[in-house]
Amino acid sequence: MGRYLPGDSLIYHLDPRGKFLLTFYFVGIVFFANNVASYALLLAFVLFAVYLSKINFGFFIKGLKPVFWLILFTVILQLLFTPSNNPIWHWGIFTLSKEGMVISAYIFMRFILIIFISTLLTLTTTPIEISDSIESILKPLKRINFPVTQVALMLSIALRFVPLLVDETTKIMDAQRARGVDFGEGGLIKRIKSFVPILIPLFVSSFSIAYDLAIAMESRGYKDGEGRSKYRVLSWARRDNLTIIFMIGLTIILLFLRSY
Amino acid sequence: MEITFEHVTHSYNADGPTASLGLDDVSLTIKDGLFTAIVGQTGSGKSTLVRHINALLKPTSGIVKIGSRVIDSETSNKNLKSLRKQVGMVFQFPESQLFEETVEKDIMFGPINFGATEDQAKESAQKMIQMVGLDESYLSKSPFDLSGGQMRRVAIAGVLASDPETIILDEPTAGLDPVGRQEIMDMFKGLQKNGKTIVLITHNMDDVANYADDVAVIHSGKLIANGLPKDIFNNNDLLKNDLLTLPKSAEFAKKLSQKGFSFSKLPITIDELGTEIKQQLNGD
Ligand SMILES: Nc1ncnc2c1ncn2[C@@H]1O[C@H](COP(=O)(O)OP(=O)(O)O)[C@@H](O)[C@H]1O
């Protein structure tokens, strides 16, 4: 997944609520695929969506980086530990077989599909849009007195501050490096200790940011609860209906292609 | 220690799709024992430039020489301690690096990382707290109980405590009161007189005129001018294109020249301006 990337294409203009729910829906139906044809269909769909987004493919490859080891580990695990009646190669507890290869290829495909589609969501949807969507989706819970607006506000503030904290962390790490700290050197205890000079300044600055923000919001008259109007109004358009219809079509073909 | 940049280019996120150029083919020599000012608009690459001097960043291409050390894109992230001991760096808003229970411990943090004994570090803390204009009673306080300006001074003391040969200052006086800023600038000038090399990033042209021996002007990642303050502030190309503003004295001299005074070169400090005016008035 990646940070939001400003851009302009159909995918950007889709209603974030639809994008958000359909992304989850897609992640769900990935688990229905169980043969070459069905995986090929889903891959074609994801690549088509990537194409429509007009985003450089490199960003999607980059989305794989943080989970690269997880993917490799899972795939190798499947490859070597899938039990089989006619293994190609066998050594101790390890078994290499055709079934194992097929299963690990499918698992690999699942990772790719899920990561690409969620990268597509995060690249084309601002964190604020995502939290607005969550608020809108959770709205029915207001009836049981669930504090939807407050939760959504907390969420959007948290999302807003993630990049800020990342920058702050880099800055503090650089400052302590300049004072002779070696991160990731020495024994375990030494390594853990070397994070104290980062964590404390980070806490201090988070609290002061939070405090400033609270004062700024209050002085501009923020009051939580009912009656707040929205600056960003989400609007559901025809293209969003079409996307849903497209998704239903995809599901039907998928159910048709998968083997039972 | 002389510091030399040879065709240094730095690209942020070089291997990703969002690569952006922080420095573009910069060649520059920062001479030993001088007070060098680095100026340029926000985002021009000043911080990127100085972060190469203690290898927090490495060139994407080109090399940086710091004394006998050579840093290029292949340099390992290990064994940089000796370099970082020699090159102290005061970051923008350095107060955010404070973390210890007491001011004394925070100042001792650097020296101890660089191999000083507890006693040496303590001694150093006592010396430095006075150097930055606070008295010894501050040593036992928590850094978080201090005012912003006092925290700034403690943070600067923490960098100076390791006794670096070269001191890099990234907008060290931003947000300080005028008296405080002058005190701190005078202290840096004093350090230079004691043999340190000073590199100062600043937006304050009066500080450049009053303290610097050498100026480098950065624009869009490129070095566009380098020379004596007097020459740089008389470089009409830079001024015309708004790449540089004048110190107050030069600004004043410019106005005077519309009223009948004439300056072969704009004076850049109050003293120079005073001498010039006196001469021209007496000459009449
Ligand atoms: N960590 C970073 N990642 C990506 N780009 C950066 C980073 N730091 C700085 N830049 C970019 O490099 C350029 C120079 O930044 P910087 O050296 O901080 O400028 P200055 O200190 O002159 O204000 C700017 O365009 C900035 O956006």
Ligand SMILES: [Mg+2]
């Ligand atoms: Mg800067």
